[in-house]
Structures are given as C-alpha cells and as structure tokens.
Amino acid sequence: MDALQQIINGLTLGSLYALIAIGYTMVYGILRLINFAHGDVLMVGCYLAWFGAVMFGLPWWAALMGSMALTALLGVLIDQGAYRPLRQAPRISALITAIGVSFLLENLGLVVFGGRPKAFQRPEVFNQLLQWGDLRLLSLSLWVPIITALILAGLLFIIHRTRLGMAMRALSRDLVTVQLMGIDTNRVVAATFALGSALAAAGGVFWAMKYPQINPLMGVLPGLKAFVAAVLGGIGNVTGALLGGLVLGMSEILLVAWLPELAGYRDALAFVLLIGILIFRPTGIMGEELPE
Amino acid sequence: MPRLHSAGARALLWAVIALALGAGWSATSAAEPAPLKVGVNLPMTGAVSAYGQMIWAGIQLAQEMRPTALGRTVQLVLVDNKSDAAEAANAMNRLVDKEGVVAVLGPATSTRALAAAAIAEQRQVPMITPTATNPTITQGRRYAFRVCFIDPFQGQVAARYAYHNLKFRKAAILTDASQDYAVALAAYFKREFQKLGGVVVVEAKCNTNDQDFSAQLGTIKATDAEILYLPNYYTEDALVARQCRELGLNLPILSGDGAQAPELLKIGGSAVEGLTFTAHFHRDAATSPTAAGFLALYDRRRQAGNLKEDLTGFHSLGADAYLALVDALNRAGSSEGPKLRQALASTQGLVGVTGALNIGPDGNAVKSVAMLRVKNGQFEFVTTIEP
Numbered sequence: 001m002d003a004l005q006q007i008i009n010g011l012t013l014g015s016l017y018a019l020i021a022i023g024y025t026m027v028y029g030i031l032r033l034i035n036f037a038h039g040d041v042l043m044v045g046c047y048l049a050w051f052g053a054v055m056f057g058l059p060w061w062a063a064l065m066g067s068m069a070l071t072a073l074l075g076v077l078i079d080q081g082a083y084r085p086l087r088q089a090p091r092i093s094a095l096i097t098a099i100g101v102s103f104l105l106e107n108l109g110l111v112v113f114g115g116r117p118k119a120f121q122r123p124e125v126f127n128q129l130l131q132w133g134d135l136r137l138l139s140l141s142l143w144v145p146i147i148t149a150l151i152l153a154g155l156l157f158i159i160h161r162t163r164l165g166m167a168m169r170a171l172s173r174d175l176v177t178v179q180l181m182g183i184d185t186n187r188v189v190a191a192t193f194a195l196g197s198a199l200a201a202a203g204g205v206f207w208a209m210k211y212p213q214i215n216p217l218m219g220v221l222p223g224l225k226a227f228v229a230a231v232l233g234g235i236g237n238v239t240g241a242l243l244g245g246l247v248l249g250m251s252e253i254l255l256v257a258w259l260p261e262l263a264g265y266r267d268a269l270a271f272v273l274l275i276g277i278l279i280f281r282p283t284g285i286m287g288e289e290l291p292e
Numbered sequence: 293m294p295r296l297h298s299a300g301a302r303a304l305l306w307a308v309i310a311l312a313l314g315a316g317w318s319a320t321s322a323a324e325p326a327p328l329k330v331g332v333n334l335p336m337t338g339a340v341s342a343y344g345q346m347i348w349a350g351i352q353l354a355q356e357m358r359p360t361a362l363g364r365t366v367q368l369v370l371v372d373n374k375s376d377a378a379e380a381a382n383a384m385n386r387l388v389d390k391e392g393v394v395a396v397l398g399p400a401t402s403t404r405a406l407a408a409a410a411i412a413e414q415r416q417v418p419m420i421t422p423t424a425t426n427p428t429i430t431q432g433r434r435y436a437f438r439v440c441f442i443d444p445f446q447g448q449v450a451a452r453y454a455y456h457n458l459k460f461r462k463a464a465i466l467t468d469a470s471q472d473y474a475v476a477l478a479a480y481f482k483r484e485f486q487k488l489g490g491v492v493v494v495e496a497k498c499n500t501n502d503q504d505f506s507a508q509l510g511t512i513k514a515t516d517a518e519i520l521y522l523p524n525y526y527t528e529d530a531l532v533a534r535q536c537r538e539l540g541l542n543l544p545i546l547s548g549d550g551a552q553a554p555e556l557l558k559i560g561g562s563a564v565e566g567l568t569f570t571a572h573f574h575r576d577a578a579t580s581p582t583a584a585g586f587l588a589l590y591d592r593r594r595q596a597g598n599l600k601e602d603l604t605g606f607h608s609l610g611a612d613a614y615l616a617l618v619d620a621l622n623r624a625g626s627s628e629g630p631k632l633r634q635a636l637a638s639t640q641g642l643v644g645v646t647g648a649l650n651i652g653p654d655g656n657a658v659k660s661v662a663m664l665r666v667k668n669g670q671f672e673f674v675t676t677i678e679p
Contacts, residue, residue, distance in 0.1 A: 002510060006507060009510060010507075013504050013506070115336060115338060115345075116342050116555065117527055118558075119558035129538065134540075136540040210503075210504075211504065212534065213531065213555070217338065217501075222503075253507040254507075256508055256511075257507040260494075260497065263469070263496060263498060264499060
C-alpha cells in the first residue's frame, strides 16, 4: 500500500516535470537552442496568472489563458531582443545569451514582484481529496497527466499536420535553405518561442497549483529538472520529454522513499542521471531526431 | 509688461535667498560630526527573505526611537545577502572594507550567520545576529553576539512540550539537511525527547527550496508516529503541512522559531491550523516600557500602511539588536572594535522590546521561549517557558 502511494507520488511529480519539459524540448528541437530562460519564463507566467486571479478576480482558467497569451508575447519579445541579433552567430553565443536572459528575468522579478513568496490559490476542482482505502490523491494529480497528454497531442498535431509545423521542421534542419525557399524564418522562430513560452506558463501554473507558493527564483529548479528530463528523453523529442519527466519524477520519489538517508541528494540524483545518460546514451531514450 | 517682469525678479531674489540658505545649511552640517555607520547584513531576497524584511523593519523603527549614539547620528547601511552563505560573507567584506562600518547587525539565519561571524572575528568588527540560534555561531568567537536564545534550549523546550504537555511518546522528524539551524534543532529535540523516554521513530530529510515532500511524508505515514517535529523555515514548513493533509497524514506539527512569518499562514492556509512552535516573542507577552513605545510606533506605521504584517519576533529582535548596539556604543564611549566588543559582552539589564537583555562573555543572550500556536489564521500566544 505504501509502495503504491509512493508510485502515485512519483507519477504526480513526473507528469509535472514532463509538462514543463515538453516546452523546453520543443524550442530546442526546432531552433537547436537550449533556452535556459525557460524556467524563468515559467516564473513570469505564474506571476501573471497570480495577478489575474488575485488582482482582477479572474476564474482560474481565464487567468491561465491570459497568462499563456501574455507569456507567449514575452517569449516573442525575448526572441526579438536577445536571440534574433545572434541568429548567425555561433550557437554558444545564443546559449550564453539565454543564461543572461535567465538572470535578467530573475532579478527583474525580484525588483518588480519582491523577494518574498506569494501564496498561489488552488482552484476548488483541483483541490478535491480522492481516497481509496489508505491511498490519497489530490484531484490535481489526476488532471495534470490528462492535460499533459492533451498538450502533447496538440503539439504533435501542430508540428506534423500544419504548414507552420512543416516550416518548423524544415527550419530545424537548415535555417539558411528554408530562408532561400522564401519562408519568413523570423516569423516561424517567433511562433516557436510564443508556443514554447505559452507551454512554460501552463506548466508553471500547474506547478504552482500543486506547490502553492511562487517567488522570483521558483523557476530555477523546475527549469533545470525539466532540462534533465528533456535530455533524458532525447532532447528535441517531445514524446521523449514526457518519458524523461516521468522517469525523473519516479526516480526522485523512489530514492527518497527507499533510501531516506540519501534524501538530501535528491537534486544531485537528477544531475547524476544527466551525466550518466550523456556518457552512455547521449541521444537519450528516444534518440535526438525530431519525430518524423 | 512690468508685472511679469517684477514677478521674475522676485523669483530670482527668492532663488538667491534659497541658495544662500542652502549654503548656510550645508556649512552647519559640515560642522556636525560625520554619521556613525552601522552595517546591516540581511536576506532581503531568496528563501528566507521574510525574516530579513521583518528584521529590517524592526531595526529601522528602533533607529527612529534612538537615532544617535556617541553624540553622532547612526547611519544604517543595508546589504542584501540573498539568503545565501557566500553572499553573506561578501556582504560582510563589503560592509567592513568599503563602507567602514563600526558593527554589523545580522544575518538572520544560522548558516549565513556562521559565514559572516568568521569574518567579523577576523576583522574585529562586532556582529550582532538578531535571530540566528545555532550555538556554534558564538562559540570560540569574541566578536559574534546574539540577542536571542540558542537551539539547545529551544529543542529541549519543544521536546518537553511534546512529551509532558501533549503526552506524545513517538515522534517523527523532518529536517532540512542543508540548514545548520534545522539540523541542530532536530538533534537537540531528539536528544531530550529520548532522555524523557520518548522514541523518535523516523528521521526524514529534505533540502531548502524543495517543493515536493510526498516521498518523505509517505515514509512517515508508514510509521506509528504521533507527532511531527518540523524545525525548518516557513516556506518548507507551510508546504509540508499542506502535503501532510493531502496525504491524509493528520499528525499534530511542532516547529521552531522559523515558523513565525506571515507566509506560513498564507501558504499553509487551513493546513497549518494548530501548528505549535517555540518562538522568541509575542506581543501579548511584551511588558517592558521599551516594548510599549515600540508597539505604539509599530501600530502607527501599520495603520499608515507602511507595514503590512503583524508584529513578530523578527521585528522585535531586529530592534533589540540595534538597541543593544547603541547601548554598548554609549557605554564603550568609542566605536573601536575591541572596546565595543568589551561593552557588548557586558550588556546587563538593558530593557529591550523582548524584555530584559543580558549578554554574557560567551556572546549569547539568555531569553525565555514563547510557545505560539496557529489559530484562525493568526499566531496565538500559549505560554512562556523560562530557561
């Protein structure tokens, strides 16, 4: 019974990692840019939803939609300001810029929102306690995998069944050639960032509903964990990110549950997994190609 | 247009007068002694920012009450240590080397205070932590002081309360293994609880900034523990309490002084109802004349909207750290490190916000513990336990 409860706990945490990792890996898959600011974009998304819900009294779904829209806009602005000038520069420049954007967002967050955590409200529909015998489950934990699956399906549809998706896939292969074909690559990249950032906001809002406090540095750890999950699943592969997230969440919970004296090394475990996979199977569980 | 012209001339005249007055003012202020710089090293952002901001508010109010020392105005220089030990050491260096402060107030929590105390000792600049309770901060150091009780006492009181008052015999502990504060408090609680005849059935660990405690709580749920000792900081405590309820783990929770932040109530919501903890201060137990003045000032500021939360031990101990420093400066008659430390180490019967303040040669204050409990979304005073 206890083991079953721990497996449920692991799936809950894992599906949250997966939800965040999907957006992370999608941006990489298309642009070959590890967007280290993803976690901080997520943080901004949480604050926007918080403002929507607390200041304007919006229902949770409206706050979520509003936050996703505004965060998408933020993603486009970040791309315009920080990444576009570096489109032709070596990849490492863009990577370092991403780290810079991450610090900028964190510190702007500290100035604008203040350093103290704010309580995030959990909507009633996600706050039900489900119970079978000794097993307990928050209704939110049931919804998160469903929402993750829906988002994944939507994303796969966009990538594989729309013209925009076709342009994205082409762009991930060869940006210059795509430009020569007369496609406005800047528009496609902007759309990618908009999509990725909206996903970050969605992931963040559900994360904040589960762990109901938000602060300007809240995105750092989920961001890093999502990065590990993405690499674990095969970076660039959205289905792989789902798998990587679940594996990571499950291993963390089982480590703490079975080896309590090692509980302090829980975050280290994620990075040991990262190092391990980079040594033994650098392409991740699902390989590195964008799904065809 | 003569009218306009004369108006312009008058404006010019006023400007000249204002300039002359201004010059006069600056001339007189130049004759005044330079302000006395006091460093403040606090976590204004990061994991424990609530402590830093509450202490800072307390220090500022105390400065308003006693704005001078040695006949000079006290100038507070605040540096944010971002709730980080390395930053706390950087802040200390900056305050001593660049700002030339005569003493430092802060840091708020043990791991940061340990990092800062080593530098205070080396530079011979006295440091007074308002609220860091780990015993090793002042041990073997001549320049590290505090105005609060220490963890051996706090852990002991918690264990006795659990054993004698609540009549529990089996305890679970969940410790933030990355904080010296939590580790020490858990150890002292365990020692005393076992000495009394109780059993600690499980000891689980977590880290600062952890969000998910379901695995640890699952382990605790599998035992027959009757009470959970949770000696961590407010964010972790609030999240743990919520996840306890979500997992159907309805143990009473006992915590330490770190729980007394408004965030505990806001994030914890109904899950922290009944949470009981050892604290420094509750305004219902404040009786000193200094406290009366401080409370009145606090309430005025609160009504004016400058302060947004109820008064806690962090505000009051911030004020007491400042008052102890001003008192020592005046008794030392000097702001030199060695003389000032001598005066601080012989602080006797100073009436502070939290009561009479005596600091021994070991740098520690002897203080009583206030037991507090969360009731109807507020901190409620239960009882005072004398050392």
